[in-house]
Amino acid sequence: MKQPLVILIILCCHVFGFGQSKVSGLVTDGSGEPVAFANIVFKNSSEGTISNDNGRFYLESEQTYDTLVVSFIGYETREIPLVKKVNYDLAIVLVDAAQALGEVVVYTGKQSKKNNPAIAILRKIWAKKRENGLKKYQSYAYDKYEKIEFDLNTIDSALIKSKVFKGLEFVFQDLDTSRITGKTYLPIFLNEVASKVYGDNRYNLEKVEVQGNKSSGFGGNQAITAFIEDLYTDYNIYDNYLKFFSKSFTSPLSKTGIDTYNYVLSDSAYIDHKWCYNIIYYPRRNNELTFKGDFWVNDTTFAIKKINLEVTKSANINWIKEVYIEQDFEVVSDSVFLLKRDYMLSDFALSKKEESKGVYGKRTTVYDHYNFNTDLPEKFYKTVSDPYDPRVFQRDSTFWGNARLEQLNEDESGIFKLLDTLKTVPKFNTFYNMASILASGYVEIDKWNLDIGDLYSTFGFNDAEGVRLRAGARTFFSQNDQWRLEGYGAYGFMDRRFKHGLSGKFMLDRKSRLILSGGHRRDVEQLGITLTSTTDVLGRSIASSALVTVGNNNRLTNINLAVANIEMEPVQNFRVSVGASFRNLRSALPEDFSLDFIDPTSPTGIASEIKQFDINTTLVYTPGKKTIGYGVERYDVNSNYSTLLLNYTAGLQGFLESDFDYSRLQFSYTQPWQLGGLGRLTSTVELGKTFGEVPLGLLSVIPGNQTLFTIYNTFPNLDFYEFVTDTYATMHLEHNFNGRLFSRIPLLRKLNLREIMGFRAAWGTISQANIALSSPTNIPLLAPDAAPYYEYSFGVGNIFKVFRIDFNFRGNYLDAPNARPFGVTGSFGFSF
Structure with missing residues (x-):
């Protein structure tokens, strides 16, 4: 939900x-058992309904009728006089037709597929x-x-x-x-x-x-x-x-x-x-x-x-x-x-x-x-x-x-x-405001055209910051604002440092959706959870604030990021964006996690901070995607569309003291498959290659997951930075059977549980030159090049309608130090 x-x-x-004729009641047989699927119609009309599983029904018409006809195969048809326009709680008893007609064919329970005239009509x-x-x-x-x-x-x-x-x-x-x-x-x-x-x-x-x-x-x-x-x-x-x-x-x-x-x-x-x-x-x-x-x-x-x-x-x-x-x-x-x-x-x-x-x-x-x-x-x-x-x-x-x-x-x-x-009643407005806060996570201040939030990001925790508090706000004049400013401030009680993020978006042309955006962010982030370099100046991964983690979650990065971007949608559902970013990266916990690399220009020959300027071009195609709104931010109204993404990044050495000259090409394809009665399969394939020599902070990390949350597109049995690559291919498959299997097990049938199966694989390599460049770091740089790394999982969803638990198994590389062969993750949410 x-x-x-x-x-x-x-x-x-x-x-x-009001209607002219209203009738409700209960249909039972001679023994008092409810009759499900009985036909109920107003006499001499095509207006009708059927009784539900419990034999109850309700029928209404704008016309006035004086007789109700109730029938079902195997029972005598009854005509019930309607003495009033409104007749509620009628008790209708159907008599077994066999009592009056002698031998008769009674259709109950499962019907035969052979010699069934209804199925013959269905085939036509x-x-x-x-x-x-x-x-x-x-x-x-x-x-x-x-x-x-x-x-x-x-x-x-x-x-x-x-x-x-x-x-x-x-x-x-x-x-x-x-x-x-x-x-x-x-x-x-x-x-x-x-x-x-x-x-x-x-x-x-x-x-x-x-x-x-x-x-x-x-x-x-x-x-x-x-x-x-x-x-x-x-x-x-x-x-x-x-x-x-x-x-x-x-x-x-x-x-x-x-x-x-x-x-x-x-x-x-x-x-x-x-x-x-x-x-x-x-x-x-x-x-x-x-x-x-x-x-x-x-x-x-x-x-x-x-x-x-x-x-x-x-x-x-x-x-x-x-x-x-x-x-x-x-x-x-x-x-x-x-x-x-x-x-x-x-x-x-x-x-x-x-x-x-x-x-x-x-x-x-x-x-x-x-x-x-x-x-x-x-x-x-x-x-x-x-x-x-x-x-x-x-x-x-x-x-x-x-x-x-x-x-x-x-x-x-x-x-x-x-x-x-x-809308003029204060109490009604109070209800509306409370509900709006629950739905959006923002507190609306109309007189300032400002929203305070996101309230759901207020509290966080990690090994570098300890307890973390965050507060933010955004401009909001209407749902279709042509521009929007947003920002947040945060404070970590362990490192005693303030962080912030600022973002601005401006729509220059509504027809082509030409949008200019930019922003700045200084924060602590877990970068080992995605294969792409972050350019988000406001977002924050759940791995950066997880209260409980598996193993040592100490591979965090201080990031100082500035971005500028221009994008347009020349054809519906096809977006093109070109942008530039400048980032400073250094370890948030250098004693546990080092981003050091060899730097001949440094007095010590080693540098601990990466300065990098990149130019990024991205093409995104989402066939079948539906949105509403025409402002700088739109809302998706469906989830059954595929996403194809092609990304090219070029690093420019020397510009703004940028450290490295390299290029990276990445492609991903995500497709949901609605497999009829078998449920829903979600698949993602991602490929990437980095050309040139870059240190650990700029390499592609196979996304690990040391949290207890089920996060799609990550590997829950991998630690952060366990596998590092410059050339990679990954695949993720997750299938939700929507209870089709459990519904056939008598003891589980009534629980409405849903079975979920997953399979994940990653292959990658890392060059000796890149390993040598990051040799001062205190973690090993390993890639799954001997054989594709893989995991599989079995999950149970819809527990008490809101919980999901996944049991994850590591398929290989079990001899790696501190390898986790088994793990349990879960999630919480409302869904139909």
Whole structure:
């Protein structure tokens, strides 16, 4: 779970609305056992739902109905009179059909894959899926309207009367009820986006032009907006796997579905003048990332007309109690089924208990005004429109009246007005400020346009500084500042020295993202944790402040660094930067760790401080990366993109008394792989070579890790500076099975643990000239040149939903002094 959700849970505002027919209840059999997946529909309509794992259901409609129909295979269908518009807590008992009909086939538990008519229909859906939808046309265009709403849910009298909401009682004057869950809720955020989408199947290109964007609630907070964008990515129900919350759920229409779901042909009927079959599906096993629900499919095109998906309660996913999806398709040209409306509801909560309070996240997307086979040049699709054009955020009521393909109801319309009222209430602002601090780590001082922080970096400890305190601040006028200044000061109580870092960034051109930046830093740093030389004047590795370490963590460096850089993004997701840096490096604990090297110009022939001026050129390509914002700092909204980096560094001897003339070429490639039901694999390959003679402080150190934290891209069984190279190649593989294996072990199934496997390898060499240059140092310079060094690990994640433990094994070089053959690392964090 990401931090911005904290704000959404804490804050609230008022809305009003109601439906014409509301009904809830419990479906049981003759023995009192709940009937899961029972069909519940309003009579003579296509509006319905299914009962959950516990037999409970809730259904709502804007129309008025007087009869509810409840059915399930193997039981008699019941019609329940609805004497009122609102009928809650109905107790519905289904009678076994065998009691009335004699011999009957009852479908329960696992369904056969052979001679199952539902699976025969499913195979035809697979065969026809590429003939349906937009793929049938050469080119297309359509209007898209999306609204995302977040609501505080499970509002009861105790919450309303609590001290937390004293003085804010007016927001509870009218509450609405979810048509999916039957719980009361209070909207706190609403965002609307109107777009025009163009696509061409010949070029396999698509272009989205955002025409309007409007927010209430927390629209100005990009951390929350990024969080929401990441949650609600687009998906296609015909795909084998549907990605939500960084996890892959098996689609009920997947070719692997017959091994994952049970299917039952339940009914057939005309829907919008098309004869359709109704198929119920539910998972074969618990604790897997699956859905339950039903869908209607046309009998000739085998295109989906209507589908609903509900994540099973046993699914291995955190902080989410319910996920419910509905999709409706319309018929075009009498045979083509196109998506008309997509609705998704997520119930975020700290616990999956029925009474637990949380936040609804609801996304409604409506598609309309389809046009086909209008030729547009390929150049049109490659010309990127500016989604952050100020005019997009300043559309008037006339624009929105025409752009909304689904009009706001009364409660949604009230959000805009009420949020303006709430912002004038001091107590509400107090809640907002507290939540904002938790989410960002910064204390906002609006009257000075300044943020104090990062509060999470206040305390640190290492062998050189002892206890360390740090305080910082940054300018902050808005989320889209064109310039930003940031700095910090720190003090070590053991070395009794002040440290600092200062940074400035200025955007010169928004279209090309031409940014000029620079800064200065004087601090103590653990440099042996990365293969690249640091140019960060504000950051600090966790290894530099670890409270507990393995072995002697005394190989720290005093760094005095000045940098200047200019970067631009000539093509989307392709960044080019050129910069210069000047650094002074010397050991922070010279008795334990020496950076000495041979210097013929020194009176003693040995120098203990490196002075180095470098020019650096970096190319970074991140295909598929999505961001929001147009300021000097942007927010990422997805994590499934690859990163390719090419870096060239040239050291200039003599300039500003620089000591060495050398060049270094480095390349890295990081790729996340979503492997469907098998989980997620992250891979990184990195290569590098240094040309010229340089001392220890400028060589490439294979990243060790002497902390107790699991840090990706490091080797947890290596000490800092254990292997030093001038030519290297490393590989890191980490696979998270997301509980797929543990879910098959009865004793572990309910714990929702997740298994993680890792493999890491490094090969490198170091020249005799570089070894000789650093001969005065007091640590050996060794490289893994005899054979690639490797490690492997087995981890268990999601312990109590927040902890992860890794058991790490050293594969070779076990005869090295103080070699650590085994180690345990861990991490803490919130994730879905």
